[in-house]
Amino acid sequence: MDHRDKGILEDLEKAGKVLVGIGAEWKAEREPEIFKAYEALAGLLEGKDYFVVTTNTDALIYESSLNPDRIVAPCGNETWRQCSKACTKDIWEPGEIPDDICPHCGAPLTGNTREAGTYIEEGYLPQWQKYTRWLSMTMNRELLVLELGEGFKVPTVIRWPFEKTVFFNQKSRMYRVHETLSQVTEEIKERAVSVRENSVQWIRKLEK
């Protein structure tokens, strides 16, 4: 463990509030490894006032020990089903509609994600409201921001808003961890650390 890793553990120790962003490096394709990373993250966040924003839609995060009340997935959840024609705003749990056909219009169901032709955003909005309320409470408070493996596919969800949060909150500190895209902007470089490492491996390295 080098001194930079010690730095993050000290920052975690001190942090009252922790904002976490999880991006494409955490896609469930390599599921056992990713799951262990979620558990490592849950361990590091234990007892902290945290919120996790993810752009992944595979829902693996909900099988981890992280508190689902403290997670928002604005890009959706593949395991939830919606009408592919969006004739209704209903969203169904996995297996709730056995033939996977919309009971209202007969169209096939599809995953409730932004990849759906018409994405029904009601699936994540209640959590999004919780998240924005939580975020407003971090203003001028000690805030640790961990951005883990997010690239540029949907920068409006994590990457750009996190930069803005760090820019405006002078008591914040940020770690941007990514194998290739860890660069931090000029405006926040005094408070942000760029860690050019795979974020899944990085978090597992910090595990107690």
Ligand SMILES: [Zn+2]
């Ligand atoms: Zn329908």
